[in-house]
Amino acid sequence: MTATDSAGSTAPQAFAEAGADAYAAERDTTEGRVYTVTGGDWDELVSSVDPVNEERLIINLGPQHPSTHGVLRLVCELEGETVRSVRPIIGYLHTGIEKNMEYRTWVQGTTFVTRADYLAPIFNETAYCLAVEKLLGVQVPKRADVIRVIMMELNRISSHLVALATTGMELGALSMMIYGFRDREKILDIFEAVCGLRMNMAYVRPGGVAQDLPVNGVQMIRDFVEYMPKGLDDYEGLLTGNVIWQERTQGVGYLDVSGCLALGVTGPVLRSAGLPWDLRKTEPYCGYEDYDFEVATHNGADAWARYVVRLEEIRQSLRIISQGLDKLEPGPVMVEDKKIAWPAQLALGADGSGNSLNHIRHIMSQSMEALIHHFKLVTEGFRVPAGQVYTAIEAPRGELGIHAVSDGGTRPFRVHLREPSFVNLQSIPALAEGGLLADVIAGGASLDPVMGGCDR
Amino acid sequence: MSDENRPPEQRKGLFGAGDSGDTSGFGGLVQAAPTAGEIVSTSEPLGGYFDEVVGALRELLGEDVTRAVVIDRGELTVYIAPDRTEEVCKTMRDDESLRFELCNSVSGVDYPDQRNRLHVVYHLTSMTYRRRVRLETAVGLDNPVVHSVTSVYPTADWQEREAYDMFGVVFEGHPHLTRILMPDDWEGHPQRKDYPLGGIAVEYKGAHIPPPDERRSYK
Numbered sequence: 001m002t003a004t005d006s007a008g009s010t011a012p013q014a015f016a017e018a019g020a021d022a023y024a025a026e027r028d029t030t031e032g033r034v035y036t037v038t039g040g041d042w043d044e045l046v047s048s049v050d051p052v053n054e055e056r057l058i059i060n061l062g063p064q065h066p067s068t069h070g071v072l073r074l075v076c077e078l079e080g081e082t083v084r085s086v087r088p089i090i091g092y093l094h095t096g097i098e099k100n101m102e103y104r105t106w107v108q109g110t111t112f113v114t115r116a117d118y119l120a121p122i123f124n125e126t127a128y129c130l131a132v133e134k135l136l137g138v139q140v141p142k143r144a145d146v147i148r149v150i151m152m153e154l155n156r157i158s159s160h161l162v163a164l165a166t167t168g169m170e171l172g173a174l175s176m177m178i179y180g181f182r183d184r185e186k187i188l189d190i191f192e193a194v195c196g197l198r199m200n201m202a203y204v205r206p207g208g209v210a211q212d213l214p215v216n217g218v219q220m221i222r223d224f225v226e227y228m229p230k231g232l233d234d235y236e237g238l239l240t241g242n243v244i245w246q247e248r249t250q251g252v253g254y255l256d257v258s259g260c261l262a263l264g265v266t267g268p269v270l271r272s273a274g275l276p277w278d279l280r281k282t283e284p285y286c287g288y289e290d291y292d293f294e295v296a297t298h299n300g301a302d303a304w305a306r307y308v309v310r311l312e313e314i315r316q317s318l319r320i321i322s323q324g325l326d327k328l329e330p331g332p333v334m335v336e337d338k339k340i341a342w343p344a345q346l347a348l349g350a351d352g353s354g355n356s357l358n359h360i361r362h363i364m365s366q367s368m369e370a371l372i373h374h375f376k377l378v379t380e381g382f383r384v385p386a387g388q389v390y391t392a393i394e395a396p397r398g399e400l401g402i403h404a405v406s407d408g409g410t411r412p413f414r415v416h417l418r419e420p421s422f423v424n425l426q427s428i429p430a431l432a433e434g435g436l437l438a439d440v441i442a443g444g445a446s447l448d449p450v451m452g453g454c455d456r
Numbered sequence: 457m458s459d460e461n462r463p464p465e466q467r468k469g470l471f472g473a474g475d476s477g478d479t480s481g482f483g484g485l486v487q488a489a490p491t492a493g494e495i496v497s498t499s500e501p502l503g504g505y506f507d508e509v510v511g512a513l514r515e516l517l518g519e520d521v522t523r524a525v526v527i528d529r530g531e532l533t534v535y536i537a538p539d540r541t542e543e544v545c546k547t548m549r550d551d552e553s554l555r556f557e558l559c560n561s562v563s564g565v566d567y568p569d570q571r572n573r574l575h576v577v578y579h580l581t582s583m584t585y586r587r588r589v590r591l592e593t594a595v596g597l598d599n600p601v602v603h604s605v606t607s608v609y610p611t612a613d614w615q616e617r618e619a620y621d622m623f624g625v626v627f628e629g630h631p632h633l634t635r636i637l638m639p640d641d642w643e644g645h646p647q648r649k650d651y652p653l654g655g656i657a658v659e660y661k662g663a664h665i666p667p668p669d670e671r672r673s674y675k
Binding site: 096099103134261263266283388399401403405414422423426455 | 528529531533557558559560563564565566577579583588590609610611612613614618622635636637638639646647653
């Protein structure tokens with residue numbers, strides 16, 4: 001963390017030595033003196049700044065700071081402890097996902113989008129696959145839809161658990177972090193059993209899902225649905241009545257409905273301001289219209305309200321998952337069209353690799369046409385009719401939109417992710433300016449940004 | 457919408473490979489690029505709420521506000537002039553019969569075969585009527601200026617910066633149009649189709665880092 005004061009005084013020698021850093025040396029600039037502070041040198045910094053002549057301090061919070069939810073950089077201009085302006089700077093985690101996708105087939109696109117918002121991979125995949133399916137004009141089988149809903153809601157819980165855990169950690173409630181990550185682990189175990197991976201699964205594919213639930217999958221999910229309410233009671237017991245938690249969150253990071261809409265903020269933050277806008281209800285996809293659940297709202301429009309809304313959304317997700325498990329009926333999980341469906345139904349073999357031995361036997365020794373078909377579909381991919389679509393789903397952080405353009409080829413011509421983290425982060429100045437420095441952290445955490453999604 | 461009437465470009469080979477010694481036959485593929493052609497309006501009536509939206513827009517801003525109107529896969533796309541984006545968005549947001557309160561997404565698309573190759577696409581949502589509409593405008597490389605809509609939709613701020621960063625579209629009236637995802641001193645606009653994937657050398661703390669494919673010889 002570095003700090004600049006506006007008058008350009010000289011720092012004490014002891015401080016200069018303590019802050020010696022090969023990468024960010026203290027120096028004078030045209031803007032003033034630059035100090036480097038890492039860890040607990042704040043007393044020295046404060047004592048070296050003349051409080052009368054240098055009243056404005058610019059604090060560079062991040063990009064490597066445990067309280068900024070990843071590589072987010074906030075340039076805060078302080079007057080005493082009051083924040084006069086905040087300028088978020090992003091892009092540190094830009095990996096060119098959208099550009100890369102233009103060089104891969106439509107199916108391979110799922111492995112890229114899943115890495116954008118790494119706490120909500122299933123949502124990225126589903127939004128992308130809905131876009132591809134809309135371009136193709138295909139309808140996925142019912143069982144695939146139900147599995148997608150179950151996986152999305154599990155993912156929503158795990159994402160909200162991280163939101164609660166990290167917010168707790170950033171506000172000093174370390175037990176919440178332990179609880180949150182402990183229970184998220186149970187969901188990651190389910191993901192691992194279902195798709196072999198804990199994160200970045202590329203499980204949802206254009207046309208359905210990569211494979212069916214494992215034999216014990218339904219039971220695992222049922223066990224989790226039974227377990228989770230107890231965990232929620234733990235969090236409520238730990239935080240809801242906690243005076244410190246209330247003081248740190250209530251009235252902090254206020255953003256009302258008109259502010260949210262002007263800044264494009266959606267998801268729990270918009271609902272915490274009182275507008276029950278949830279795409280699962282307002283523009284249902286994947287059969288959400290058949291599920292019975294409530295849209296959680298609150299009138300506080302502050303960090304506290306967002307905490308309450310997220311807790312309630314976890315409860316509602318559990319309801320949806322239970323209903324989804326009851327809706328599961330035997331059937332295919334991928335479209336019948338062999339021109340689109342991935343040729344091999346992958347299964348974990350005895351040798352630990354994910355090949356379907358029956359399929360290998362079929363293409364290697366029975367049918368040359370099947371082999372050719374497999375080869376073409378895997379290397380070249382399928383063609384998607386030209387056109388453009390925009391699909392949006394309700395991700396844990398808000399509206400996740402995919403703008404996909406096809407030129408009729410086997411690779412996306414352009415895919416744009418409307419990432420809720422990216423859009424929501426714009427509201428940090430509106431949340432934090434005029435408040436205290438500590439509330440920048442609380443307000444930012446209540447947005448729950450994920451920089452992997454923000455920067456893509 | 458493209459002013460050109462030349463036939464669509466053709467692309468050859470799989471993955472753009474023409475000299476790979478590819479014996480599979482894919483290298484011989486010839487494919488038309490349909491994105492190069494003229495944009496053809498859907499014949500009216502359009503059906504659903506589309507007529508209402510387009511009608512209201514024309515009534516308020518004149519018949520010539522829509523350059524083309526396309527319905528594809530149940531989605532409405534209205535093509536407008538690059539210097540009228542702000543005006544159109546303001547009407548879309550404020551008029552009682554339209555009420556598009558939310559600007560969901562601003563994205564760029566580069567169609568290298570068109571003369572006005574840089575497209576900017578706005579997705580708007582009306583929460584009141586539960587409608588969506590897509591506004592699209594196009595500019596050429598010689599004068600890539602689009603009117604910014606940040607005064608109407610503040611949420612477009614970062615998204616227009618991203619479109620500038622990635623495509624080089626200049627948004628007139630934007631409060632601080634700077635790069636957002638790429639470093640401030642980056643050259644070029646990476647999402648353009650003629651910009652390569654990878655292969656860019658960078659300087660980091662005084663050191664020269666060659667692109668990955670040149671770091672070691674694999675030959």
